[in-house]
Amino acid sequence: MAQEDVFKKLIAHCKEYGYIFPSSEIYDGLSAVYDYGQYGVELKNNIKKYWWDSMVLLNENIVGLDSAIFMHPTIWKASGHVDAFNDPLIDNKDSKKRYRADVLIEEHIAKIEEKIHKEIEKARTKFGDSFDEKKFRQTNARVITNQAKADEINSRYLKAMNATDLKELRQIILDNDIVCPISGSRNWTEVRQFNLMFATEMGSTTDGASKVYLRPETAQGIFVNFLNVQKTGRMKIPFGIAQIGKAFRNEIVARQFIFRMREFEQMEMQFFVQPGSELEWFRHWKNIRMKWHTALGYGEENYRFHDHTKLAHYANAATDIEYKFPFGFKEVEGIHSRTDFDLKQHQEFSGKKIQYFDPEKGESYIPYVIETSIGVDRMFLQIISSALREEEIIKENGTTDTRTVMKLPSFLAPVKLAVMPLVKKDGLPEIAEKIIHLLRFDFNCQYDDKDSIGRRYRRQDAIGTPYCITIDHQTIDDDTVTIRYRDTMLQERVKISSLKDIIAEKVSIASLLKKL
Numbered sequence: 001m002a003q004e005d006v007f008k009k010l011i012a013h014c015k016e017y018g019y020i021f022p023s024s025e026i027y028d029g030l031s032a033v034y035d036y037g038q039y040g041v042e043l044k045n046n047i048k049k050y051w052w053d054s055m056v057l058l059n060e061n062i063v064g065l066d067s068a069i070f071m072h073p074t075i076w077k078a079s080g081h082v083d084a085f086n087d088p089l090i091d092n093k094d095s096k097k098r099y100r101a102d103v104l105i106e107e108h109i110a111k112i113e114e115k116i117h118k119e120i121e122k123a124r125t126k127f128g129d130s131f132d133e134k135k136f137r138q139t140n141a142r143v144i145t146n147q148a149k150a151d152e153i154n155s156r157y158l159k160a161m162n163a164t165d166l167k168e169l170r171q172i173i174l175d176n177d178i179v180c181p182i183s184g185s186r187n188w189t190e191v192r193q194f195n196l197m198f199a200t201e202m203g204s205t206t207d208g209a210s211k212v213y214l215r216p217e218t219a220q221g222i223f224v225n226f227l228n229v230q231k232t233g234r235m236k237i238p239f240g241i242a243q244i245g246k247a248f249r250n251e252i253v254a255r256q257f258i259f260r261m262r263e264f265e266q267m268e269m270q271f272f273v274q275p276g277s278e279l280e281w282f283r284h285w286k287n288i289r290m291k292w293h294t295a296l297g298y299g300e301e302n303y304r305f306h307d308h309t310k311l312a313h314y315a316n317a318a319t320d321i322e323y324k325f326p327f328g329f330k331e332v333e334g335i336h337s338r339t340d341f342d343l344k345q346h347q348e349f350s351g352k353k354i355q356y357f358d359p360e361k362g363e364s365y366i367p368y369v370i371e372t373s374i375g376v377d378r379m380f381l382q383i384i385s386s387a388l389r390e391e392e393i394i395k396e397n398g399t400t401d402t403r404t405v406m407k408l409p410s411f412l413a414p415v416k417l418a419v420m421p422l423v424k425k426d427g428l429p430e431i432a433e434k435i436i437h438l439l440r441f442d443f444n445c446q447y448d449d450k451d452s453i454g455r456r457y458r459r460q461d462a463i464g465t466p467y468c469i470t471i472d473h474q475t476i477d478d479d480t481v482t483i484r485y486r487d488t489m490l491q492e493r494v495k496i497s498s499l500k501d502i503i504a505e506k507v508s509i510a511s512l513l514k515k516l
Contacts, residue, residue: 006326010388011257013404017462019043019384020258032251032261039463040380042414042444044265047379048244050412050509051267054292054516055242062240062269063233067221069246073212076197078349079220079342080313081213086193087251088169092180093187099180101169101191105157108178110328112150119143158310166191196249214248219371221245222270223342226367227354230272237356237367238281240271244376256327258377265376272356272367275340281370282317282337288516289333289372290321295515296409298386304329314341323382332382333374340366383412387464393489406464407487411509416443417467418460424449428471435469435481435496443503461486467503 014020018037022029036044055062076082088101119142124131137143153176160168170191179186198214215221222241229241244267251262258264273281286305294300306329308318317337322329343366347354355364387408393401410416419435421428429449436445446465448456453470460468468484475481475496483502484491494502505511 010385013388033263034258039414043412044376044380046412047376053513055269058513058516061238062242063229065222065225065229065241065243067225067243069215070212071215071221074349075220075224076213078345081197081216085197085216086195088166088191089194090170090191091189092183092185093189094185095180095183097180097182101173102161104178105172108176109150109153112146116143116146161310198248198250216249217247218243218245218266218268219270223346226343237358238271238273240269242269258381261377266373267376268373271370273370275365275368278337278368278370279317285370285372286319286335289335291516293321295512314338326385332378336371338369338371340368342369403458403461405461405486408464410466410507411512413464413466415446415463415465416507417469417503418446418448418465419469420448420453420456422453422470422472426473427476431471431475439500442500
């Protein structure tokens with residue numbers, strides 16, 4: 001199935017099974033804004049708990065914070081967002097559509113790299129175990145030509161971005177015959193900068209309203225509270241401050257479902273260290289964060305680091321953790337060495353001393369910062385795109401069938417177990433209700449008695465419920481039930497009294513955290 005079709009199927013499944021709805025849908029929706037449904041919000045909360053516990057619970061020197069969305073407008077001047085938080089935009093005169101010039105160029109480079117990848121995979125299939133990829137890259141004419149082309153475009157692109165050379169960005173688009181995806185034409189406007197912050201006013205007009213911004217990131221709320229947390233928590237360097245919260249960006253090219261939205265949620269941790277030790281800590285957090293992702297079990301080969309060649313003005317090292325989505329490798333988390341830029345800027349603009357007194361050194365200094373920043377929504381998309389499968393199964397009569405199943409990790413699944421009476425009579429529903437009452441204080445349970453047992457299994461598979469408990473007439477005789485496992489479809493007879501321990505062992509997030 002084509003990647004685009006896979007993605008469309010994923011979006012349809014999320015809506016049909018209560019994960020994600022288009023926001024304001026009865027009013028024809030609002031572009032790039034989504035609502036999380038009854039199962040989506042549970043999965044989202046479980047993702048956040050996994051991140052929060054891995055940061056705050058497992059690290060004695062990391063504490064939490066929840067800063068306000070509205071902050072003093074000078075904060076955004078100090079951070080550089082007022083003057084430099086821009087995207088280079090270009091319009092197609094025929095389609096009247098607006099695009100990010102950098103994205104158009106990056107996608108063009110990606111298409112060339114995909115051609116290289118196809119050549120390599122074709123050769124790998126042909127030559128099997130004897131295939132030498134390095135030698136093939138060095139000797140195959142098509143690969144050499146395409147690689148040289150990609151490198152040349154990338155070199156021009158990085159130079160233009162670093163110099164904020166908008167004319168050169170447009171020229172790269174023209175020179176490489178990059179067309180509008182809608183009109184197919186090359187009729188482009190000039191490239192211009194567009195600030196991504198949402199602005200609003202605080203206060204009444206009679207009192208003199210002041211201009212404020214919806215925060216475009218959560219990090220600044222941590223930086224301006226550095227001393228508050230350090231002093232009240234008696235924190236010693238190195239230490240971190242973690243935060244989960246909403247951020248807002250007026251993305252012109254918001255697309256790919258919840259991958260890029262105008263309202264999104266971030267999980268960020270700023271780790272404060274001694275100047276000079278930041279690159280060592282940067283490498284440390286790279287490894288820690290990659291381990292956090294791969295512990296979910298979706299295959300180490302589907303993750304990679306992408307080190308930045310173009311660094312933000314505040315950074316001396318940066319990398320992305322990328323995951324192989326249905327639409328290719330894309331960023332899910334950023335790790336940055338932000339130097340002392342943020343605290344130094346806030347010290348200068350506020351006029352307040354923002355420094356740490358190091359009792360061991362007997363001196364004060366502005367700490368350097370290592371940032372780990374992950375989008376909750378992108379993480380959500382990564383997990384469901386990895387989990388959604390279509391499997392062919394063979395029935396007892398020898399015929400085949402297809403089941404749609406969300407193979408979510410059990411500790412992240414919205415519903416941990418469904419309890420199902422085989423029939424709605426003979427006292428079976430009453431036993432099911434008792435089991436629900438027994439387990440509901442520990443797990444998110446669902447009672448399901450509609451349709452045949454086979455249809456119910458399929459429904460729970462599509463939701464992602466890892467365990468189904470079926471009550472039948474044997475239950476009345478020996479207090480046993482059948483537990484059915486989503487991933488293998490195997491069934492096991494167990495005592496009702498042992499259900500809590502069995503499920504607890506399988507869905508405990510502690511077992512996941514211990515892998516870290």
